[in-house]
Amino acid sequence: MSCETASRNATAPEPGIAPGAQTLDVRAIARAIGRHGRHPALPATIPGFDAPFFQAGLAGYSDAAMRLIARRHGCPLCVTEALLDRTLLSGGRGFAKADLGELHDNVPGGEDDHPLVGQLMGSDPGEMAAAAVKMVEQGARAAREYRELAGGGAIGNGQLAIGRDAPEASLPSHSDPIANCQLPIATFQAIDINLACPVKKIAKKARGGHWLAEPQGAIAILKAVRDALPERVPCTLKIRRSYDDTPEMARNFMRIFDAAYDLGYAWATVHARTVQQKYVGPSRWDLLRDIVQQRPGRVVFGSGDIWQVQDIFRMIGYTGVAGVSVARGCIGNPWIFRQARDMMAGEDPRPPTIAEQRQVLEDHFALALRVNATMRDPEHVTGKTMRKFAIRFAQHHPAGEEVRKRFIGVKGLEEWRGVLGEWYEQ
Numbered sequence: 001m002s003c004e005t006a007s008r009n010a011t012a013p014e015p016g017i018a019p020g021a022q023t024l025d026v027r028a029i030a031r032a033i034g035r036h037g038r039h040p041a042l043p044a045t046i047p048g049f050d051a052p053f054f055q056a057g058l059a060g061y062s063d064a065a066m067r068l069i070a071r072r073h074g075c076p077l078c079v080t081e082a083l084l085d086r087t088l089l090s091g092g093r094g095f096a097k098a099d100l101g102e103l104h105d106n107v108p109g110g111e112d113d114h115p116l117v118g119q120l121m122g123s124d125p126g127e128m129a130a131a132a133v134k135m136v137e138q139g140a141r142a143a144r145e146y147r148e149l150a151g152g153g154a155i156g157n158g159q160l161a162i163g164r165d166a167p168e169a170s171l172p173s174h175s176d177p178i179a180n181c182q183l184p185i186a187t188f189q190a191i192d193i194n195l196a197c198p199v200k201k202i203a204k205k206a207r208g209g210h211w212l213a214e215p216q217g218a219i220a221i222l223k224a225v226r227d228a229l230p231e232r233v234p235c236t237l238k239i240r241r242s243y244d245d246t247p248e249m250a251r252n253f254m255r256i257f258d259a260a261y262d263l264g265y266a267w268a269t270v271h272a273r274t275v276q277q278k279y280v281g282p283s284r285w286d287l288l289r290d291i292v293q294q295r296p297g298r299v300v301f302g303s304g305d306i307w308q309v310q311d312i313f314r315m316i317g318y319t320g321v322a323g324v325s326v327a328r329g330c331i332g333n334p335w336i337f338r339q340a341r342d343m344m345a346g347e348d349p350r351p352p353t354i355a356e357q358r359q360v361l362e363d364h365f366a367l368a369l370r371v372n373a374t375m376r377d378p379e380h381v382t383g384k385t386m387r388k389f390a391i392r393f394a395q396h397h398p399a400g401e402e403v404r405k406r407f408i409g410v411k412g413l414e415e416w417r418g419v420l421g422e423w424y425e426q
Ligand SMILES: Cc1cc2nc3c(=O)[nH]c(=O)nc-3n(C[C@H](O)[C@H](O)[C@H](O)COP(=O)(O)O)c2cc1C
Pocket: 002, 003, 004, 005, 008, 009, 056, 057, 058, 059, 060, 080, 081, 082, 119, 194, 196, 238, 271, 279, 283, 303, 304, 305, 306, 307, 325, 326, 327, 328, 329
């Protein structure tokens, strides 16, 4: 369930609030970025991060299959969905599926699933720090040891240099990107702390976006994680622009935001909706622009209402962010990344042909089957997951509504192929 809420799709695609943005010449902005390059901090922080956009963490969607498809279409960086620190520390056992983040969806998808940022969320600084170390080390130590580190209060106070002295996780070579994904294949390239998820508190403990109402606790988490990780592992932050629209909460945001950079976080991705808004209503690009202007020199990414490729460059041009997090706009639309690269090359963004759509539908299903291979009924699980994507994929088809209806009934691979044969023949 993670950061999903019942209202996650309540916002019909509409632009963020950005007076004057519609008149910007997005083609010129894209071309200028293509010619002069993206912000130097991007590849300097994460080698390979060579374009000013990435695929956001999207609980329930952004597993290795979706990430690999995005990368094949030019996405330079992906973030996993938010994983609850305790889920990671417990190895996934003892936590209901409905709780936050599943280990399964956060497992790297092999050599091609890089660079990858692992996202964590939680309520306790010690547990968050231990979980971050475990994530970076890919569980190189015994599970019990990480739990002891989390409970022992030794993290970040210099008593135990966890992470710093730990050996790099060994990198076995794998030819198959997904089949071996339960094994430690490679470490994550950065750790992202989620202070944005609007899902309610549990047992009166804050987590995700609810930390915006408790800035001291939020900063304690940011500090514990940064202190626990070796310097070579960048830390980043995902945060909402505020908890709500009161001046007090806006001040809280600034306090946490500033603290993150002071602590050495490489950048923050600011979702320009409040926590209270969840996913409903427009995001406030105007306020995002204010934040960027108030803190020149800071590397800031923007999130909210990126529905089509032009929005990426419109947000950069309007707000001055260094880059953009693409979220709902890339569900069933990996071509948004190819189109962004088209525009940076000064070309028109190419819509996907029917043949390209079919190829992606086949590849995504095949990858998802392999991601789900260890489940009891992989085909059933995959059919269910892929239905969510198919509804979005169908939007590219000239007979979108009919195709969508056909996909809704799909339960397994045979039926999936049936729809492809019926609607996606040349
Ligand atoms: C279904 C769903 C799941 C999400 N899961 C996560 C998550 O795990 N981590 C995260 O940082 N953001 C998550 N988000 C938030 C998105 O990354 C993004 O900030 C938000 O959707 C705003 O962008 P958009 O309006 O362009 O979709 C999720 C959003 C949705 C709709």
